[in-house]
Amino acid sequence: MTLPELLIKKREYLLGRWEDIILGEYAKDTFRIFKKQKDPFANPVGHKIRIGMAELYDLLCDESDTEVATPGLEDLLRVRAVQPIAASTAISFVFDLKTLVAEQCEKEGMDRLYKEFLAFCARVDAAALAMFDIFSNCRQTVYQIRMNEFKTGRHIITDSARCSSQIMKEDMADSIRNRTTNAQPNEER
Amino acid sequence: MAIPKVEDLRAAVATEPNMFTGAIPRKDWQDTFTEFKEGNFAYPAKPEMVEYHHFPNPRIWSPDQDDWKLPDGWEDIILNGLRERLDKFRSLKVFMDICVRCGACADKCHFFLGTGDPKNMPVLRAELLRSVYRNEFTVGRKLLGKMQGNRPMTVKVLKEWFMYSYQCTECRRCSVFCPYGIDTAEITMMMRELLHLVGVGINWILEPAANSNRTGNHMGLQPHTFKDNIGYLVDDVKEITGVDVHPTFNRKGAEILFITPSADVFAEPGIYTFMGYLLLFEHIGLDYTLSTYASEGGNFGLFTSNEMMKKLNAKMYAEAKRLGVKWILGGECGHMWRVIHQYMDTMNGPADFMEVPKSPITGTVFENARSTKMVHISEFTADLIKHGKLKLDPKRNAHRVPTFHDSCNPARAMGLMDEPRYILDNVVPKWHEMNENCIREKTYCCGSGTGLNTGEIMELRMRAGLPRANAVQDVNQRFGVNALATVCAIDRATLSTLMEYWLPNTSDDPSRATDVDVIGLSELVGNALVMDGEIENREQGLRFEELITTETEG
Structure with missing residues (x-):
């Protein structure tokens, strides 16, 4: 059996154990609910973790697949990006898969497949880097939405004008400013 | 090693x-x-x-x-x-x-x-x-x-x-x-x-409550500022539709006092909802007035103490009494309606100095508001539509494919569930419900209500809003939903932010922040209204966005 064959054969088992590692970050009662409840609307975090991990698993198994940013994985990282956890913790679950796969290889007596295993690890590492980019983008979005809230006057106390035409003028001015800035980055001081 | x-x-x-x-x-x-x-x-x-x-x-x-x-x-x-x-x-x-x-x-x-x-x-x-x-x-x-x-x-x-x-x-x-x-x-x-x-x-609650005490609204806007900004909205309504609308302020003897959250007057996207109200009232020739004193529907007293809630609520009724109106029409707000329906009557009611609300256009008597004398804009609008009093062209909203978010308080505290849906049926060509466990009385909160819509806890707000965003994401993916209609001012503000995080813009248009715009129901009404004397082949919506005026598929 080759490693890719093993990964396909053990997909459900490995995914289940991998999922437990992330869900294990939560309290015991939470773990039980997030693990058991399969309705995506009654358990959005558990659902997004499940879908995101499955998509990541499949792309790690498929050597022809190089697109890490699948919708499900992006959603999973979007969940992680607003949890009060360190960035390293948010991403680290991907490395746990190496350990799980190594265990399986050993169990199946597949020690000879170290080259295949190294290739798999390299894919995990590459995915981790891509995931870090996705995670950073999510964090950027958090900063951006704070700014957007401020700009739209959704929360501020102000006595400046807020009306459709004013907003349209501001948007136009913003986009002109952005274009100018992008066109002449060197002139910025 | x-x-x-x-x-x-x-x-x-x-x-x-x-x-x-x-x-x-x-x-x-x-x-x-x-x-x-x-x-x-x-x-x-x-x-x-x-x-x-x-x-x-x-x-x-x-x-x-x-x-x-x-x-x-x-x-x-x-x-x-x-x-x-x-x-x-x-x-x-x-x-x-x-x-x-x-x-x-x-x-x-x-x-x-x-x-x-x-x-x-x-x-x-x-x-x-x-x-x-x-x-x-x-x-x-x-x-x-x-x-x-x-x-x-x-x-x-x-x-x-x-x-x-x-x-x-x-x-x-x-x-x-x-x-x-x-x-x-x-x-x-x-x-x-x-x-x-x-x-x-927390400051985010006590400061708006203090402002409301002092100037009548959360934003702390003084009467002239409140009036001026509505003036700007009137100008924009004129530019977009060609129609002059005529709101009045603090007018004694008006039949109806209209009270809405101050966010409708000042914050985006609430202002578009306000423009919708202005068009609606002009369309039916309503005898109404706004108040620069009771210039806030919201009541942060509900999030503070029962005494504070009573005090802020009393202001609306004191103004109704002073102006001598027959009844109060309330705008799209969330917790204002919980205060009215669950607490007002025993705190400041019954408001016997007013009359049982009766629509001057259709003659409908709003028995449900017999004691509080306050009617929700969606109840009022749905009644107008039911009696064929509005000239509507839903195709003007063909660029919007909405879903409807039941705001917690109107849905669970006053049972307002069918009226907004009936309005949607009549003002947009098509719209889609979210999963049945996330709507009506089982609706999920925006995650930022009760004075938690503050920037320093943004991540917490995004976590709390996930169940709602998740259900929107589902209808966005399955039906191409691109608008989230709602009837609450806090929702309009906080759901916008929530959508920007969970459903970020995937279109080619860099000016958009999200794939799903949050929109007040009355804005959709305003866009669909065919007004007397309006610009021929009106091309712009209340956000100056392009309207689709030709026949569309489906």
Whole structure:
């Protein structure tokens, strides 16, 4: 059996154990609910973790697949990006898969497949880097939405004008400013 | 050389993964205490705001410091406050006693589902107060003591109350599933009230409440500013539709007083909703006036104390009396309607100086508002449509494929569920419902209500709003939904931000922040209204967006 064959054969088992590692970050009662409840609307975090991990698993198994940013994985990282956890913790679950796969290889007596295993690890590492980019983008979005809230006057106390035409003028001015800035980055001081 | 394990390496760069309480709760809930860190609490009230309300213990303090500078004898102040409220509110006493911990509410709270923190299970959040109640006020307390989970009032308990009573938006979804009908929101309200007795509150609530006291609205806008900005909106309505609209202010003898959240007058996207109101009232020739004194529908008193709620609510009725109007029409607001339908009547009602609301256009008598004399804009509009009094062209909204978000308070506190849907049926070519467990009385909160719509807890808000965003994402993917219609000012503001995070823009248009725009129902009405004297082949919507005027498929 080759490693890719093993990964396909053990997909459900490995995914289940991998999922437990992330869900294990939560309290015991939470773990039980997030693990058991399969309705995506009654358990959005558990659902997004499940879908995101499955998509990541499949792309790690498929050597022809190089697109890490699948919708499900992006959603999973979007969940992680607003949890009060360190960035390293948010991403680290991907490395746990190496350990799980190594265990399986050993169990199946597949020690000879170290080259295949190294290739798999390299894919995990590459995915981790891509995931870090996705995670950073999510964090950027958090900063951006704070700014957007401020700009739209959704929360501020102000006595400046807020009306459709004013907003349209501001948007136009913003986009002109952005274009100018992008066109002449060197002139910025 | 030994190869370090991944876990060891991780420990070297990050502290232990910490959930909202600061650490993974491995211990019993009573032994796990809150840890305040920048980002997990809303900023405390400024001393001048506390003073303004004549609340006790104004001071500079911060939840992340050990010493909260509580007044001497604070434990007695809290316990006496609790005793007083148990005597005053029979409901509180019942809610304290009857919970059997069946757990039906446990996984129904959006804060629990988003944070995974067990203390956000409504049953456990309430237990934070119940444990103290049992210890002090029940017969079996001496006998059962800690075995029953009873505990004395300590600083740690007080800090827990602050953490979790401000991780509850009083949305009451949990109450829908409670077999005893326990209103957990009222338990949160009591915890917040008790905390105010020792000077523990947040600025985001006390400042708008102070503004509302002073100038009549949360924003602190003075009458001339309020009037001026509506003037700008009138100009834009003219430019977009070619129609002159004629709002009046503080006009005695008007038939109807129109009150809406001040966010409709000043904040985006509420202003577009306001333009919709202006067009609607012009369309039917309504005899109405706005007030620069009662210039706020929202009532942050609901999030502070029952006395504050009563005071802010009274202002609307005092103004109705002063102007001599027959009844009040209320705009798209959330908690204003909870105050009106559940509390107004026993606080300031019945408003017998007014008449039972009767639509001057259709003659419909709004029996449901017989005592409060206040009618919801969606009830009013749906009635107009039902009687064929509005000339509507839904195709003008063909660029919008909405879904409808039931705002917690109108849905669960006043039963407003069918009217907005009936309006949608008539003002857009097509719209789609979200999953049935996320709508109507089971609707999920926006995650930022009850004064939690503040920037310093943005991540928390995004976590709490996930269950709602997740359901929107589903209809976005399945049906191409690109608009989220709603009837609440806080929703319009906070859902916009929520959509920007969970459903970021995937289109080619860089000026868009999200794939799903949040939109007030009355804006859709305003766009669909065919006005007398309007520009021929009107091309722009109320946001100056391009309208689709030709026939579309489907």
